[in-house]
Amino acid sequence: MHLLLEAVDLRKTFPPPLRGWRRRPVGEATVAVDGVSFRVGPGEVVGLLGPNGAGKTTAVRMLATLILPTSGTARVRGIDVVRRPLEARAHLGVMLGGERTTYWKLTGRENLGYFGTLYRVPPAVLRQRISEILRRFDLEEKADQLVERYSSGMKQRLALARAMLPDPPVLLLDEPTVGLDPRAARSLRDLIAELRADGRAVLLTTHNMQEADELSDRVLIIDRGRIIAEGTPQALKSRLRRSAVVRLELQGPDGEDPAGWAASLGLAGVERMASHRDEAGGVWELSLAARTPQNGEPPTELALAPIVAEAERRGLRVVRAGQETPTLESVFLALTGRRLGEGAEARG
Numbered sequence: 001m002h003l004l005l006e007a008v009d010l011r012k013t014f015p016p017p018l019r020g021w022r023r024r025p026v027g028e029a030t031v032a033v034d035g036v037s038f039r040v041g042p043g044e045v046v047g048l049l050g051p052n053g054a055g056k057t058t059a060v061r062m063l064a065t066l067i068l069p070t071s072g073t074a075r076v077r078g079i080d081v082v083r084r085p086l087e088a089r090a091h092l093g094v095m096l097g098g099e100r101t102t103y104w105k106l107t108g109r110e111n112l113g114y115f116g117t118l119y120r121v122p123p124a125v126l127r128q129r130i131s132e133i134l135r136r137f138d139l140e141e142k143a144d145q146l147v148e149r150y151s152s153g154m155k156q157r158l159a160l161a162r163a164m165l166p167d168p169p170v171l172l173l174d175e176p177t178v179g180l181d182p183r184a185a186r187s188l189r190d191l192i193a194e195l196r197a198d199g200r201a202v203l204l205t206t207h208n209m210q211e212a213d214e215l216s217d218r219v220l221i222i223d224r225g226r227i228i229a230e231g232t233p234q235a236l237k238s239r240l241r242r243s244a245v246v247r248l249e250l251q252g253p254d255g256e257d258p259a260g261w262a263a264s265l266g267l268a269g270v271e272r273m274a275s276h277r278d279e280a281g282g283v284w285e286l287s288l289a290a291r292t293p294q295n296g297e298p299p300t301e302l303a304l305a306p307i308v309a310e311a312e313r314r315g316l317r318v319v320r321a322g323q324e325t326p327t328l329e330s331v332f333l334a335l336t337g338r339r340l341g342e343g344a345e346a347r348g
């Protein structure tokens, strides 16, 4: 395969913060990315899926030549991002989440003009390209209005439009739809799918498993700086198909976390469990993942009676119990015993 983006054993360790007048290091170094390798080819979207703090942004910042890796290599179109950062940058479109990437006191068109010049797009090409991008990104109508008057969906589309100015073969998109309403997120996802159809290589970081499932040809599940599973969304889910993930909804007071007390019941066949409190409904959601059966073994049956009895003793009522359809969320749960929304520092 002709490779557009490649990372080999990429690592990043942040030193501990320096404190006091002697600037002494306090605490421990943080290993944010711990030996990550992957490849992305043309027309391929690779999803880097993991909870907050898993190392996604740090990985993207290294690929984008914004921070130096502690070790390992990364190449964009065969160009080493550490040795030849300027050349590598010329082939990259970068959209970082959670950062203001455009000037709100300028219009959309002015922003693209400014960044286009900064990216050294030849003036003869720039005007034409800006018109095309504005049209493609559905920003034409408001192109001459100040960005501060744009909706958040339009601001995100403009940020992606900005990344597209050098017509890059490789796109690094960090949480592109975070904070958007479902309709705006939909329109951005449709655009990303179009960019893939152009033959571009897209690395997409997200903690939204539906987004990863929908857009990615391949998903890398990252946790605590390491890739813990990799495959097509379908393959990852079918790994789980024969092992049950059962979800119970327990209604009642917000007492002790059910994942805590259920673990002490020593249930046969349960490999992992995780819980989440839905305050609005007054419901605990408790997910139990059964041991994955080996070749030829029958799927594990989970005996739930002890949990139901203990829940009742604690004043909780089982309002729903059922097998979860495998999703990337349940894949993550089965692998780590945590939910994607919980963050890397949560219970292990």
Ligand SMILES: Nc1ncnc2c1ncn2[C@@H]1O[C@H](COP(=O)(O)OP(=O)(O)OP(=O)(O)O)[C@@H](O)[C@H]1O
Pocket (backbone or CB within 6 Å): 014, 015, 030, 031, 032, 050, 051, 052, 053, 054, 055, 056, 057, 058, 059, 207
């Ligand atoms: N500049 C920095 N200095 C020290 N530690 C850092 C720095 N940037 C990130 N970290 C730490 O590295 C780890 C990975 O962070 P990173 O932002 O890459 O995760 P993430 O998966 O992108 O999560 P999020 O979705 O919250 O951004 C975290 O423990 C974070 O606190």
